[in-house]
Amino acid sequence: ELKVEQNPLFLSMQEGKNYTIYCNYSTTSDRLYWYRQDPGKSLESLFVLLSNGAVKQEGRLMASLDTKARLSTLHITAAVHDLSATYFCAVDRPETSGSRLTFGEGTQLTVNP
């Protein structure tokens, strides 16, 4: 059974600081996704990481994937209040009958002024 673990689950940080969210998964996969969810809202795709060593950046967020370590990171640079949200990683689990995504529990990020 594929397990996806994120840490920390709760993160409170000051504006302007840097921090990293970690996503570990338990079985082989070469596809990993990061999503953002604002309170009471739907999920929005942030990054799709398709191979070992993949790195993607958008604004103050940068995501990377190490398939050998089964680890993805979401790095936040110089946080701003607008980044406050819950962030999910999701791992693709290709199976003979079709792909299935397993989500982590989510990291609830609060950026304080």
Add this chain to the structure above:
Amino acid sequence: EAQVTQNPRYLITVTGKKLTVTCSQNMNHEYMSWYRQDPGLGLRQIYYSMNVEVTDKGDVPEGYKVSRKEKRNFPLILESPSPNQTSLYFCASSFRDGRLSSYNSPLHFGNGTRLTVT
């Protein structure tokens, strides 16, 4: 506008009363899926569909049914709802890539349906 539309957004019902949550997408996506979101558990997959007339169980299918008669629609049916099905439900869709068993486009999510079963 490209979107996944779920209805209703909020639903309060009683135990045992059959209900259907509709999901429709206008992006010609092959893949559609239902998830439920519960505090501390993230999103868990209920059912998914790779294409018309092709559906399969996810991780928590008990108590749910789906159908995929048309490409754009993927309704979620609760034949006899119970209180443990109180949750926030999301429908999602995406393209499939050229491989038979996987896809690489991100999921597009609907706005969610908050279901309460009393």
